[in-house]
Amino acid sequence: MKKHLRRIRARTVSGMVAAAFAVNAWAVDPFTVRDIRVEGLQRVEPGTVFASLPFRVGDQYNDEKGSAAIRALFGLGLFKDVRLEVAGDVLVVIVEERPTVAEVDFAGTREFDKEALRKALREIGLTEGRPYDQALADRAEQELRRQYINRSLYGAEVVTTVTPIERNRVNLTFTVTEGEPARIRDIRIVGNRAFNEGTLKGLFDLDTGGWLSWYTKSDRYSRAKLNADLETLRSYYLSRGFLEFTIDSTQVAISPNKQDISITVNITEGERFVVSGVKLEGNFLGKEEEFKSLVRIRAGEPYNADEVAETTKAFTEYFGSFGYAFANVEARPEIDRTRNLVAFTLVADPSRRAYVRRVNIAGNNRTRDEVVRREFRQFESSWYDGDKIRLSRDRIDRLGFFRDINIETVDVPGAPDQVDLNVTVVEKPTGSLQLSAGFSSAERLGLGFSIRQENAFGTGQYLSAELNTSKYNRSVALTSVDPYFTEDGISRAVDVYHRNSRPYEEQGGNYSLATTGAALRFGVPFSEFDTVYFGAGLERTEIRPGTNIPAAYLAFADQAGFTSYNFPFTVGWTRDDRDSAIAPTKGRLQRVAGEASFFGDGRYVRANYQYQQYIPLNKQFTIAFNGELGLGKAIGDRIYPVFKNFYSGGLGSVRGFEQGTLGPRDVTGASIGGTRKITLNGELFTPFPGAGNDRSLRLFGFVDVGNVYGDDERVDFGQLRASAGVGVSWLSPIGPLRLAIAQPVRKFAGDRIQRLQFQIGTAF
Template sequence: MKKQINRFGVRAVSAVASMWFVAQAAWAVNPFTVRDIRVEGLQRVEPGTIFASLPVSVGDTYNDEKGSAAIRALFALGLFKDVRLETRGDVLVVVVEERPTVADVDFVGTKEFDKDTLKKAMREVGLTEGRPFDKALADRAEQELKRQYINRSLYGAEVVTTVTPIERNRVNLTFTVIEGDPARIKDIHIVGNAAFSESTLKDLFDLDTGGWLSWYTKSDRYSRAKLNADLETLRSYYLTRGYLEFRIDSTQVAISPDKQSIDITVNVTEGERFVVSSVKLEGNYLNKDDDFKSLITIKPGEPYNADDVAQTTKAFTDFFGNFGYAFARVEAVPDIDRATNRVAIVLQASPSRRASVRRINISGNNRTRDEVIRREFRQFEASWYDGDKIKLSRDRVDRLGYFTEVGVETQEVSGSPDQVDLLVTVAEKPTGSLQLGAGFSSAEKVALSFSIKQENVFGSGNYLGVDVNTSKYNRTLVLSTTNPYFTQDGVSRTVDLYYRSSKPYEEQGGNYQLITEGASVRFGVPFSEVDTVFFGGGLERTEIKTGTNIPAAYLAYADQFGYTSDTLPLTLGWSRDDRDSALVPNRGRFQRLNSEWGIAGDARYLRANYQFQQYVPLSKQYTLAFNSEVGWGKGFSGRPFPVFKNFYSGGLGSVRGFEQGTLGPRDVTGSSIGGPKKITLNAEFMTPFPGAGNDRTLRLFGFWDVGNVYGEDEKVSFSEMRSSVGVGLSWISPVGPLRLAIANPIRKFAGDKIQRLQFQIGTSF
């Protein structure tokens, strides 16, 4: 038996060797001079692509080595499924079989993702219409699809790829997806904690085990990116409370066999709590030790706080940059005394060398002109490197609103150790918008709007916009244009043409109107990097158009001064806004002052309005907000304050719980006519909606409102102010911002019109 096996092995080896020698004999050719090269089998690929890749040309000597190199080069193109070389006399024939090209990529059963999003993901792996089809590429695409679903916690998603050949050597690709149900977080455990309870630490996480609003927040869907963010929040929580040696040892994510539930376990070691004993400076501080010490936010005698340490080292680095030291290094070295649980922070500094800025290079601005970006820079070329000016320049470019990302990178100049280049990288976003809008509110019912705006016309940085509003109470047509650099010093100019038709809010209706039309020009002068003062003037005509239920005060004013008033108003204003968000602010302050002076014409008056808002973050979840608004108006030249310039109060935006615009003086007919004096005070406590986790787009708030409007001859009396308390809901919904309030007036007077439930929602589509 053993001999038979040995004989079989010898015969097999002999057969393989014979085949190899035959193949070599078939492949081997005698070298010859190529008289011509022909290509067969091409359908879409250009012959020039073949000739450019071949290592042999007409007139060259062809041999086996060049043949092998030619086949390797043609296969490397990725365009061919098969390549053969044949010799016919002294003619070299290249025979190719092209890969089929992708005609169409389609998706079936995808509900979680938009098809355009999936096609973009396919393009990133190289699979798109017009590209050669490769089975390996299709497999990669299938794995990429599964990865996209795993990112959405759909671990049970199944993907089947179907390749359908069609005419002209093309194929259609269809990815059929069975998404299944998402895997939801069943439990989150934190092991090793002693100083803080597990519930306290889990409240820091955006991920949770779900609630009745999880369908909206999706907080119970596992995401590695979200978990990493939560772990950083956990680490920061300990490091800012003295736990210098805190560490996360491991994280286990266990998926159930049916891929429907996930358990997360985080193992931590807290370590001891350390108190800062002292802060010392070591190194070269440019003989400005006292200046650097003033930047220290680390507090001896208090628990170690990593945020204070990071803030101090950054402040030191930035301060070095103010003197041109672009490569300064500052390191906070902890000197730990474990016997007493105290730590001394040693700040070691090395300013390195002083540098100047050679060039400022800009990339990514395909539409926006370079000058629009450069004119915002306060760091200049051929000047000493200044960290403050660079940061200010970056912020100014970012505040233009033309870019989704703005970055400034410092690059060393080869051969010039005392010079750097600044690379400004921007990512542009669409700055034009065409909007059709619809809104509904308890006060104005249905309102339609239309606007076309371009914030960066032709990349020049200029603004052009048209606004139309068809509200029941306020109809508007405005054409506006702004040149932010009307002068080289940064003075802006805004030109407005407007038509407004309005009437006071009143439930009994009526068809009388106040029609205002005019034109104005306004200039904005930057008095500092954060403060801008606006001033301007215009021409305005206001017409009191009689109709049913017109207040007697309007008729009285029209009888004495005419139904049409022409005015030359001058405007003066100032604003500052450092809130962290305009839609869902959590911290910061907003201030605005506007004034209008009717200096000539039929109406002589002064009208001013000041608004102040402050947002105080109590924690990551809770915010305390304050708002105050004061309005004042006065008539001049023996004339009363024009009734059509009155302030109004009551309802959303002022004192909730009272009908919109019904507070203050009343006409003899009982109509609310507003007044030239207005005070509004609001306080809100904002918290996430129960079950929404830390989602700031959906919040509950409790509020307390105080305010009223007073006539020209009335004294501002706090005893006559209306007041209300209540709760509300704020939601940045997919169809627009929604604000709903349920109010209970706690100070009201006879004749006040009460409206306990008020809401407003708008949408753009």
């Protein structure tokens, strides 16, 4: 039997080359295959092998087919050894499976989260349950090194350990010696004449480090960050008249010990040019005057690349509003180097008008298509409208469900007057579960629990349950918001809450106020930027008597009882075009909120108006203004509910005074708030010293003015309190944190001063 046994074999050591030549080395005469057997399988299904063979039982076998079979089996990536043996007219396929990866682990990885690394390896095919491939392991090792280099850890070393275990499995361990990160020790700019080197280096996010570099990591080299800084440098020159500015070269040198980095940027400034004139050429659809009003380039002023870009963009967008999706606008400079003048000719070609055939949405693995589509203002089968497309993108962005949004205009083959819009989104987590503890100078120690989902089940609805405790204020609240309760975009919000508050220890009382209620609100969009809200609710308020209870509470209880019921109706209006709700740098917020109760034990009207404006001075400095007015009034001969009073003092109003202590007081000394409120705030944000241009940690100076007045008091501006100070704003992992040190500059006898205050989640 042995002399009739013919063997064709190929090993993985020589890979596909060996497979290609093995058959020639062990040639056999062609024969008809009567049977095929597979041996050596452990986890791979026999059908996988049979499906890869280029022949079946009854087919003619030859050397070429044997070589193709070996190549196909190796191509599966499941085997490290393949043999073909021929016994008579029976073909035996003998395989040796690759070991399976049982576990992937990491050691010494402080810079990266292990789960994030495992996810990255899964994307290249190296994960538990997959066949082990040395080439993939080598690729993973190189990828880890590349990731560490991106973090300026040039000395990081990665060693892969393969440990065989039972049942033909292996454990993989990537052991990393991270070392110390390389630091930028020197940045030089060579060739500058118009601006000093310090001014230019101040534009960079990269720097040589400071006392806060451990937080900002601004002294860690990154090619991406350097490219961004070079673009900032280029924009700085081009926006100041230097039309022919160039960056000639950039040298990045690393020390032999891979710890120090030096960066040298060589530039040529050129001459400063002044714009001598602007003219239009081409087809402007007979609307030359409208287009001229969009020109931002000003004759007689230094050349500014930003103004040129803004003009061409405005022209393109204006063409788009008429359906011309492929309009081409070119700003052609005519340079007079003898007089350092430049004239611009704006040449326009609107090309062809287009319809939007289809809007395609991709990347929304969790969010339903309708959640994105209902924000679109550009409809399918209608004229292409650039304004509506930009508005649609902004509306999708304001949902807060996506990290990145890109809208691409694509030609439709064979239809020159049609385009498709491909909307690609990158989702981000929208749910949060928090267990937290915090300390506020006013509230003392507080514990909190919250679970929130801003995109519940991918529907775009908001659900939350919150529990907050402190020494003086405790609350539990459940909220549900459906932003598209109707197809027209009317929102519906449902609130159920319970709040319990008691006086501060300094007031020497032990009475408390408990409010339980529910409310239903609707929001009606009257335009793309304006929303009107209205709703109704039911509140049960219980005044629990105790020592030193204010007379205002007793007066209300005499009329309405210690337990009262109110039926508040609410109406409001909001317009918000800020660039961020958490840390805005530009834009405006206006908000009007009204509340009235015409039935029940407490009958009153209450209104509040707030105005905020953020003005960016440059990349680093922002001015912010805030104003707030409040007014409350009882209806008829009823007493205004004392628990609906406005309060002032502390963070959110006038810093430097204890929280909520301004305005009228009871004979017991307790602050009871007032029915009228005035608050004015001004802030100047600057980069935190040592943090470079990092916007998550900023220093600010402020001036606050405000007070509250009782129902029987006249509004006396001479009684306004004022303070000034400095503070720190930090976008911490648990929310915006603000710490302020304030000095009252206008105070009166009896005012309670508190110069150091902090709180999480407040705006002004």
